[in-house]
Amino acid sequence: MSEKQKLKVTLLAGGVGGAKMAEGFASLEDVDLTIIGNVADDEAFHGLWVSPDIDTMTYTLSGRINRQQGWGLADEGTRALETLTSLGEDTWMMLGDRDFGLHIYRTMRRxxxxxxxxxxxxxxxAFGVKSKILLPTNDVVQTRVKTEQGWLSFQEYFVKEKCAPAVKALEFAGIEEASATLEALEAIASAELLVIAPSNPLVSIEPILAIKGIREALKKRAVPSIAVSPLIAGKVVKGPADRMMSALGMRADAVGVATRYQGLADILLIDHQDVALSAEILDLSIAPHCSDIMMKDMSDKMRLASEIVDLARAQGQNGAAA
Known part of the structure; x- marks a missing residue:
């Protein structure tokens, strides 16, 4: 590969961790980035179709994200919600005024x-995003969480209940009928590097992998596939992944993450704090690579993305030499 040629990277991502990873890759001049996002968090609110993970990705890559929250638009108002509240509507899902504009547009188009x-x-x-943001399916797939209160939509569990109820089971409604988009399958087939972001393996990445055609396409890969652990020392950086994994009888650590990605990832980036788990990860036929995987700021995001690119190029050279 010449120095001027851009590396075609396809990233599977959801949530804030996925958006951070995407931002790192999008900032590298030698990367042509395509993101396959999670749509299983999508839900209708006030008659409008809301796509939280796709919107977070769009807002992040356009530089309009609310950095303090990690989601939503910066400098946002809530007058529309205030009006709905005064009219007796339940407004636990936080949607900003300009956010409503996007949801109205999406719903009109649908x-x-x-x-x-x-x-x-x-x-x-329209938002000026240069990377491609692809949907894994055009069908409706929705994550449902079983708790002591019964089955909840993911947004009810995540936002309304603040992840407090213990998780007893997960399901993806509509997954049996869903098929992968041609764009997503082409992005996997044409990639020179496949990356699984440090997103929740159960509710951000699994809904993508479970769509008919996606997992199979990844298994047929002829290029490096690298995953990044969302857990450090058994704790999640953000979100409920560690509690979910424990509640469902899985190991809530880097080994548990590696188990989810057997056959799909060649390398798993883990934090230096998890170096003691390296042998167990290697036993799963995934090569562990220790690094500082915390993305606190833009320099961290770019550093980690560059490290992944370097790992992929080194693996490609080793494969060619063999």
Missing amino acids: MKGDRPSDIAADVAK
């Missing part, structure tokens, strides 16, 4: 019969 993938691409273009 009502016209436009493909969700085309809508997402048009939104990203």
Whole structure:
């Protein structure tokens, strides 16, 4: 590969961790980034179709994200919600005024019969996002969480209940009927590097992998596939992944993450604090690579993305030499 040629990276990502990883890759001049995002968090609120993970990715890569929250738009108002509250509506899902504008646009386009993938691409273009943001499916897939209160939508569990109820089971409604988009399958087939972001393996990455055609395409890869652990020393950086994994009888550590990605990742980036788990990860036929995987600021995001690119190029050279 010449120095001027951009490396085609396809990133599977959801949540804030996925958006941070995407931002790191998007900032590298030698990377051509495509993201396959999570749509299983999508839900209708106040008659509008909301796509939290895709919106977070769009807002992040356009530089409009609320950095303090990690989601939503910066300098946002809540007058629309205040009006809905005064009218007696339940407004536990925080949606900003300009956020509503995007949800109105998306819903109008969906009502016209436009493909969700085309809508997402048009939104990203309008927001000035240069990387491609792809949907894994144009079908409706929704994560449901079983708790002592019964089955909850993911947003009810995550936002309304603040992840407090113990998780007894997970399901992805609509997954049996869902099929992968041609764009997502092409992004996997044409990638020179596949990356699984440090997103929740159960509710951000698994809904992508479970879509018909996605997992199979990853298993057929002929290029490096590198995953980044969302857990450090058994604790998640952000979100409920560690509690979910423990509640469902899985190991809530880097070994548990590696188990989820057997056959899909060649290398797992883990934090230096988890070096003692390296042998167990290697036993799963995944090569552990220790690093500082915490992304506190932009320099961390770029550093980690560059390290992944270097690992992939080194693996490619070793493979060519063999």
